[in-house]
Amino acid sequence: MDTSPAVGQHSLREQNLAVVAREIFAAHTPPSRAEVATATGLTRATVSALVDRLIESHIVAELAPTHSRRAGRPAVPLVPASATLVGIGLEINVDYLSGTVLDLTGATLASITAPGDFHASDPARTLRLLGDLTADLLAHVRRAGAAPRIAGVRLALPGLVESQTSTLRTAPNLGWADLSPLDTSAIAAHVDGAPITLANEANLAALAQLSRLRTDDSTPDSFLYVSADVGIGAAIVLDRGLFLGGRGWSGELGHVVVDPAGPACSCGATGCLEQYAGTDALLRAARLPRGSTIADLVDAVSDCDAAAVAALDRAGHALGAALADFVNLIDVPTILLGGAYSELADLLEQVVLTELTTRVLAARWSTFAVHRAPVGTGAATIGGARQALADVVSDPTPWLAAPRPPG
Amino acid sequence: MDTSPAVGQHSLREQNLAVVAREIFAAHTPPSRAEVATATGLTRATVSALVDRLIESHIVAELAPTHSRRAGRPAVPLVPASATLVGIGLEINVDYLSGTVLDLTGATLASITAPGDFHASDPARTLRLLGDLTADLLAHVRRAGAAPRIAGVRLALPGLVESQTSTLRTAPNLGWADLSPLDTSAIAAHVDGAPITLANEANLAALAQLSRLRTDDSTPDSFLYVSADVGIGAAIVLDRGLFLGGRGWSGELGHVVVDPAGPACSCGATGCLEQYAGTDALLRAARLPRGSTIADLVDAVSDCDAAAVAALDRAGHALGAALADFVNLIDVPTILLGGAYSELADLLEQVVLTELTTRVLAARWSTFAVHRAPVGTGAATIGGARQALADVVSDPTPWLAAPRPPG
Numbered sequence: 001m002d003t004s005p006a007v008g009q010h011s012l013r014e015q016n017l018a019v020v021a022r023e024i025f026a027a028h029t030p031p032s033r034a035e036v037a038t039a040t041g042l043t044r045a046t047v048s049a050l051v052d053r054l055i056e057s058h059i060v061a062e063l064a065p066t067h068s069r070r071a072g073r074p075a076v077p078l079v080p081a082s083a084t085l086v087g088i089g090l091e092i093n094v095d096y097l098s099g100t101v102l103d104l105t106g107a108t109l110a111s112i113t114a115p116g117d118f119h120a121s122d123p124a125r126t127l128r129l130l131g132d133l134t135a136d137l138l139a140h141v142r143r144a145g146a147a148p149r150i151a152g153v154r155l156a157l158p159g160l161v162e163s164q165t166s167t168l169r170t171a172p173n174l175g176w177a178d179l180s181p182l183d184t185s186a187i188a189a190h191v192d193g194a195p196i197t198l199a200n201e202a203n204l205a206a207l208a209q210l211s212r213l214r215t216d217d218s219t220p221d222s223f224l225y226v227s228a229d230v231g232i233g234a235a236i237v238l239d240r241g242l243f244l245g246g247r248g249w250s251g252e253l254g255h256v257v258v259d260p261a262g263p264a265c266s267c268g269a270t271g272c273l274e275q276y277a278g279t280d281a282l283l284r285a286a287r288l289p290r291g292s293t294i295a296d297l298v299d300a301v302s303d304c305d306a307a308a309v310a311a312l313d314r315a316g317h318a319l320g321a322a323l324a325d326f327v328n329l330i331d332v333p334t335i336l337l338g339g340a341y342s343e344l345a346d347l348l349e350q351v352v353l354t355e356l357t358t359r360v361l362a363a364r365w366s367t368f369a370v371h372r373a374p375v376g377t378g379a380a381t382i383g384g385a386r387q388a389l390a391d392v393v394s395d396p397t398p399w400l401a402a403p404r405p406p407g
Numbered sequence: 408m409d410t411s412p413a414v415g416q417h418s419l420r421e422q423n424l425a426v427v428a429r430e431i432f433a434a435h436t437p438p439s440r441a442e443v444a445t446a447t448g449l450t451r452a453t454v455s456a457l458v459d460r461l462i463e464s465h466i467v468a469e470l471a472p473t474h475s476r477r478a479g480r481p482a483v484p485l486v487p488a489s490a491t492l493v494g495i496g497l498e499i500n501v502d503y504l505s506g507t508v509l510d511l512t513g514a515t516l517a518s519i520t521a522p523g524d525f526h527a528s529d530p531a532r533t534l535r536l537l538g539d540l541t542a543d544l545l546a547h548v549r550r551a552g553a554a555p556r557i558a559g560v561r562l563a564l565p566g567l568v569e570s571q572t573s574t575l576r577t578a579p580n581l582g583w584a585d586l587s588p589l590d591t592s593a594i595a596a597h598v599d600g601a602p603i604t605l606a607n608e609a610n611l612a613a614l615a616q617l618s619r620l621r622t623d624d625s626t627p628d629s630f631l632y633v634s635a636d637v638g639i640g641a642a643i644v645l646d647r648g649l650f651l652g653g654r655g656w657s658g659e660l661g662h663v664v665v666d667p668a669g670p671a672c673s674c675g676a677t678g679c680l681e682q683y684a685g686t687d688a689l690l691r692a693a694r695l696p697r698g699s700t701i702a703d704l705v706d707a708v709s710d711c712d713a714a715a716v717a718a719l720d721r722a723g724h725a726l727g728a729a730l731a732d733f734v735n736l737i738d739v740p741t742i743l744l745g746g747a748y749s750e751l752a753d754l755l756e757q758v759v760l761t762e763l764t765t766r767v768l769a770a771r772w773s774t775f776a777v778h779r780a781p782v783g784t785g786a787a788t789i790g791g792a793r794q795a796l797a798d799v800v801s802d803p804t805p806w807l808a809a810p811r812p813p814g
Contacts, residue, residue: 160769169772222653236736245738246629252735252768257728259666269731269766321664324676325732328659329643331652359676361659362567365576 013050014397016042020050024060025104025393030077051078057401058084059104059392080104083146085392085399088137088191089384090130091156091201094118094173094230095279097130099137100381103148104389110140111378119230120175124183130155131186138190150194151392151399154384155184156201158231160249163198172266173231173278199387201380202226202233202251203242208375208383209336210240220334224326225373226253226319227339227380231266232274236330254278256322276318279340285311294343301347316348320355327360327368338373345372420457421804423449427457431467432511432800437484458485464808465491466511466799487511490553492799492806495544495598496791497537498563498608501525501580501637502686504537506544507788510555511796517547518785526637527582531590537562538593545597557601558799558806561791562591563608565638567656570605579673580638606794608787609633609640609658610649615782615790616743617647627741631733632780633660633726634746634787638673639681643737661685663729683725686747692718701750708754723755727762734767734775745780752779 023036031039037047054060061081065074083103091098098113112133118126134153141148159171166181184196206225221240227233232254236243244250254274255267262271275281283292286300286308300308327333335352337345349370356368375382392399430443438446444454461467468488472481490510498505505520519540525533541560548555566578573588591603613632628647634640639661643650651657661681662674669678682688690699693707693715707715734740742759744752756777763775782789799806 160772170768172768234736246740247738247769249738249769250736255735255766255768256732257665257766260724260728267768272766317667321667322732325663325729326736328662329641329657329733329736331654331656331659333653359662359664359679361577361579361662361674362654362656365567 014395016040016046017050017053017396017400018394020047021054021059021393021396024051024054024078025080030063030079032075032077034075036078053400053403054396055081057396057399059396059399080106082107083109083141084148085151085389086141086148087151087385087388088134088153088194089156089204089378089381089386089388090134090153090187091204091378091380091384092118092126092130092174093156093158093201097126097133098378098381099130099133100378100385101137101141102382102385102389103146104392106386108382109144109146109148110137111381112137112140113378118174123174123176123179124186126174127182127184127186131190134187135190149399150191152194152388153187153191153196154204154388155182155187155196155198156204156380156384157182157198158201158229158233160252161198161200163248166196166198168198170267173229175266197388199384200233200235200248200251202235203244203248204381204383204387205338205373205375205379206235206237206242206336206383207387208379209338209373210237220369222332223334223336224251224253224323224330224332225336225338226323226341228277228279228337228341228344229339230274230278230280232278233339234326236332238332253322253326256325258318258321273318273322277315277322282311282315285314287311294340298343298347312344312347313351316351317355319348320352321359323352323370324356324359327356327362327366331362333360333366334369334371336371336373338376338379342372342376345370421802423447423453424457424460424803424807425801427454428461428466428800428803431458431461431485432487437470437486439482439484441482443485460807460810461803462488464803464806466803466806487513489514490516490548491555492558492796493548493555494558494792494795495541495560495601496563496611496785496788496793496795497541497560497594498611498785498787498791499525499533499537499581500563500565500608504533504540505785505788506537506540507785507792508544508548509789509792509796510553511799513793515789516551516553516555517544518788519544519547520785525581530581530583530586531593533581534589534591534593538597541594542597556806557598559601559795560594560598560603561611561795562589562594562603562605563611563787563791564589564605565608565636565640567659568605568607570655573603573605575605577674580636582673604795606791607640607642607655607658609642610651610655611788611790611794612745612780612782612786613642613644613649613790614794615786616745616780617644627776629739630741630743631658631660631730631737631739632743632745633730633748635684635686635744635748635751636746637681637685637687639685640746641733643739645739660729660733663732665725665728680725680729684722684729689718689722692721694718701747705750705754719751719754720758723758724762726755727759728766730759730777731763731766734763734769734773738769740767740773741776741778743778743780745783745786749779749783752777 037044058081063077067074089100096115100111101109160169168179168182170177222238225235234251234253255272259271263275265272352370357363444451465488470484472483474481496507503522507518508516567576575586575589577584629645632642641658641660662679666678670682672679759777764770
């Protein structure tokens with residue numbers, strides 16, 4: 001018998017490895033080798049060999065054996081390995097830089113958010129600062145005793161991204177345009193050659209909601225995730241998957257027209273939603289002192305400050321009208337409010353529901369839900385790190401340790 | 408050997424029948440039995456037996472044999488059968504009733520459009536009129552010598568439809584609401600017990616565009632089809648399939664907000680697109696005499712009538728802004744203008760493109776297309792009749808003639 005693997009056998013083994021990994025990573029309770037064999041339909045011997053490779057490669061780990069009531073060998077529960085392989089999610093937004101390191105168990109090994117002012121910022125300087133933040137993240141991880149391999153890096157940006165060409169087309173509130181490719185060498189210097197992939201911030205943040213939602217069966221499979229900051233992005237989730245549109249540029253909720261005769265927007269148009277309901281517009285309309293935050297706005301509203309109440313009301317009606325457009329066009333009645341709206345969700349819910357009820361043609365036969373997104377701070381970096389790790393689970397082969405020499 | 412078909416064999420035969428039918432109906436040039444066998448991977452004997460059943464059942468027909476250059480029996484090209492099985496598409500709209508009968512070849516056997524005023528109409532009386540129109544359609548078909556079986560009937564309505572329960576939730580411009588189920592007995596009386604299925608008018612009309620688009624490779628696989636009348640519906644087509652949304656209620660473009668402070672809409676909200684760019688709103692703003700048509704508006708515009716020019720300009724900007732919302736949210740840059748916009752497409756194209764170019768965040772990296780829809784008059788009835796016939800091709804088994812007694 002010829003034991004050198006043919007191409008077909010090789011790719012079959014890769015597929016089986018992915019099937020086994022998925023079974024272990026998706027399980028609600030840690031499965032044994034026998035349970036993985038039953039669930040996948042693979043033979044016990046095949047599963048054992050593949051699991052051994054995943055354990056040698058520090059992708060899967062074994063828990064202490066448990067004795068079942070039946071006779072026989074104790075079962076060894078299999079779990080994702082801890083602190084061995086990590087995903088890094090990074091984010092550049094208008095008023096902060098942020099990063100999160102997650103391991104295969106989903107545990108956060110490090111997380112940093114550094115406030116700053118990146119309106120009309122210099123891309124090279126900003127990316128150097130983000131590179132420094134990345135170095136700090138990894139130094140933190142190493143100080144805690146881990147020396148993980150880096151599966152991949154996702155860089156979340158508030159704008160139109162072409163992931164495959166590493167291009168940022170436009171991020172109007174950063175003042176960045178046509179960076180093709182965006183030079184990420186300041187980050188690459190710190191991540192051991194791991195691939196750095198650009199993505200839209202709202203899309204990655206929506207993925208973070210989705211993984212959290214999983215544990216709660218009452219949450220819907222389809223929703224619009226709204227991510228507010230100076231700009232307002234959104235991501236459309238249908239049946240637990242991102243709906244990206246033709247080129248991945250769906251969900252530009254911030255540029256839905258509220259009033260064509262309204263104020264000029266950074267995008268070049270007029271009357272866009274973010275000129276009413278973005279954080280800069282909100283704070284300006286509330287006439288709060290320069291440097292105020294959304295928390296200050298919440299305080300002013302609870303103090304019944306007239307300008308703050310009026311600003312929030314105006315923003316809520318504008319947001320509700322834009323969301324009604326979304327629901328009229330897409331017929332998905334569930335909205336999760338994230339980013340800066342995390343702090344405002346309770347204050348916005350009623351006025352948004354009023355607009356939806358008035359403006360959606362199907363309102364009488366619909367149950368609208370407008371909620372705070374379950375993952376607030378750092379959602380885009382969490383979603384990004386998870387996405388990088390999902391690549392390992394869907395194809396573990398590149399992450400296998402060198403095979404042991406035949407004994 | 409037991410020759411009685413097991414359930415598995417039975418459903419396998421149904422599947423193979425559908426595979427063979429699809430191959431014959433989708434072919435660009437009529438295939439022979441041998442070519443169907445090659446394309447489907449089924450044996451020549453299986454294909455021949457299935458094709459014979461389709462021919463006996465008047466679903467497929469044979470053309471005259473063609474002699475190929477190679478030796479052997481001449482090939483018999485297989486084509487959809489003509490005038491044997493038909494689909495009926497019917498439509499109720501605010502200012503007309505309409506119906507089309509198509510056969511499996513796609514040929515129109517009869518088509519009638521009857522103008523009328525169905526604003527705030529009585530559903531029972533309107534459906535009786537549509538029943539009479541259906542009887543006229545079939546009388547026309549029979550006078551032409553055909554006595555076809557009816558595969559199915561689709562009834563297009565300008566509103567929110569639940570097909571499975573035969574319910575019309577609302578058609579605001581007809582003034583119809585909560586007809587659950589809609590009583591279609593006045594139509595059923597004429598269609599030999601064929602199933603009558605309700606659907607949204609824009610969705611069926613978009614399907615008609617799609618089948619026409621097929622012959623032209625330059626046309627896109629994804630587009631928004633806009634269907635204007637008194638109201639404005641739309642259908643989202645992604646990769647040649649309808650994107651229906653959660654409950655089939657996507658595409659309510661007519662209720663996208665143009666100006667929250669704008670005029671009251673029949674839906675109960677204010678400032679909806681159809682109050683600017685629906686046909687009633689357009690003709691009213693153009694100050695044309697009562698009873699004027701879109702053709703009269705086109706004449707007035709070409710005569711440089713100031714009110715007509717201003718009305719069309721206002722409608723075009725409103726439509727363009729609403730379409731920019733759509734493109735910002737869904738990232739599909741191709742728009743087909745149908746219904747009453749068929750006549751206005753040339754006049755609207757530039758102003759709509761201007762709004763898209765100004766308001767879509769991705770405009771600089773996008774190529775927008777705004778065109779007249781290829782199928783204008785009767786699009787919803789053509790799409791409906793095609794959809795009813797598509798059911799025959801995707802599952803021919805219920806339409807098979809009784810098997811011949813064993814000889």
